[in-house]
Amino acid sequence: MTAPVWRAGAFAVLSTLSLALPLFGPEPTLILASVVILGALIVTDGRLFDLLAYPDDYEDGRLYGVIAFVFGAGILGFFTTAFSMPVSVLVGTVVLVGYGNLAERLARRRVEHGVRSVTAFCVGGAVAGVAGQIATLSIVGDSLESALPAVLFLAASGVLLAALLRDVLLLYDDPVIMLSVGLLLWLLAELETAIGPVEILAALAVTIALGYVSYALDTASIAGMLTGILLGLLTIVLGGYGWFVVLISFFGIGGLSTKFRYDEKETRGVAEDNDGARGSGNVLGNSAVGVAAVLGYAASSADMIPTEPELFLFAFAGSVAAAMSDTLSSEVGSVFDRPLLITTLEPVDPGTDGGVTWQGTVAGFVGAAIVAVLSFGFFAEVDAAGTAIIATAGFVGMLVDSVLGATLEGTTLGNQGVNFLATLSGAIFCALVVLSMAALA
Structure with a gap:
């Protein structure tokens, strides 16, 4: 096997030592971690150094990768002992990263880095994450049957976030990935999953299938695909399939709209980069608020925050309506001549930030209306008045995007x-109008 595979295998074994916390408690685990760090400082050359060293470690002759890995796990251990983070989250996170890396390295012996190696990381990491959590729950004596839905949900969510971070930013920065995944899973562990393990597996299958279709159709990059799958999974498990349909309507229609007269957009210099494939930044920029609303809805439903869940539902619908409205307005409007700058109504070149056309404005309103109608169909809380509020919120979001584009984009803000x-x-806007109407009723 190649050196990267051996190194990944060694780190996978190292990650298994996280089971010392549920087995022996915090004090012996701290001693074990200290011994590993001390050993990493002492070993400066030889076969063991070559086995564990990353390329950058050779410059200073120190196993900084090992030290950082143990230090990252140690921070999660501190959260576990000081702030009651579940021990299963710590173990599940650490082994997820360790064995996910090993699976990915094994896959890369046969394929280049791409969707197949990312799949290997996700499968290997998810299996390890589930195994680590189950082992921990067995050690501490918790019920496995009742915890299984949460175990599957946390492992799937964690491995998707880890794969996304590795693909976009941090291919070798395991400690940062470990901390990011651990904090997310800690948050999700506090929320109750309303569906069982079979439904969670079905939700994962649905989101993976749709995510891969978006990648295959070149409407999303690998990072965009991973982001969409993660957000879709969170939406289904914490909200429901109705929420997912509303969210996926944006991904589907918005993604296809980028292909609308794409060659012409490319000629005009207004086309999306990467042949229209949306990356993680684009997906998060348009969906982060909606997913935050899903988390808020789940937290309020569990009485973790003193707010009516209905407000988060309307906030979710309003954010998706705004994303849909803005995307269709931009993608349709950019192929028409004579756009006007929204702040001055002066003619500008096509593609100018803040430039609007009547055709794009109509398309934007249609996009907001689509989300509003879907919300009416899937959410019992949304009546005719609520449908109008959601459509208006989407239109407001589109106008705000245009105004910000004309005033701040390119100087203070990015796209x-x-x-x-x-x-x-x-x-x-959507939540405030609903709240105001409730106060007047």
Whole structure:
């Protein structure tokens, strides 16, 4: 086997030592971690050094990768002992990263880095994450049957986030990935899953299938695919399939709209990069507010925050309506001549930030209406008045995006920041109107 595979295998074995915490408690585990770090400082050359060293470790002759890995796990251990983070989350996170890396390295002996190696990381990491959590629950004596849905949900969510971070930013920075995954899973562990293990597996299958279709159709990059799968899974498990249909309507229609007269957009210089494939930044910029609303809905339903769940539902619908409205407005409007700058109504070149056309405006309103109608069909809380509020919120979000594009984009804000604030404005508008109407009733 090649050196990267041997190193990944060694780190996978190292990650298994996280089971010392549920087996022996915090004090012996701290001693074990200290011994590993001390050994990493002492070993400066030889076969063991070659086995564990990353390429950058050779410059200073120190196993900084090992030290950082143990230190990252140690921070999660501190959260476990000081702030009552579940021990199963710690173990599940650490082995997920360790064995996910090993599976990915084994796959890369046969294939280049791409969707297949990412799949190997996800499968290997998910299996290890489930096994680590089950082992921990068995050690501490918790019921496995009642915990199984949460175990599957946490392992799937964690491995998707880890794969996303490795693909976008941090291919070798395991400690940062470990901490990010652990904190997410800690949050999700506090929320109750309303569906069983079979439904969670079905939700994962649905989101993976749709995510791969978006990748195969070149409407999403690998990072965009992973982001969409993760957000879709969170939406189904914490909200329900109705929430997912509303969210996926944006991904589907919005993604296809990028292909609308794409060659012409490319000629004009207004086409999305990467042949229209949306990356993680674009997906998060348009969906982060909506997923935050899903988390808020789950937290309020579990009485973790003193807010009516209905407000988060309308915030979710308003944010998705804004994302849909803005995307269709931009993608359709950019192929028409004579756009006007929204702040001055002066003619500008096609593709100018803040430039609008009447055709794009109509398309944007249609997009907001689609989300509003879907919300009416899938959410019992949304009546005719609520449908109108959601459609209006989407239109407001589109206008905010155009105004920000004309004033702040390119200087203070990037495109993803503008998208985020536009969806946030749609969510806030929708929630505030609903709250005001409830107060007047």
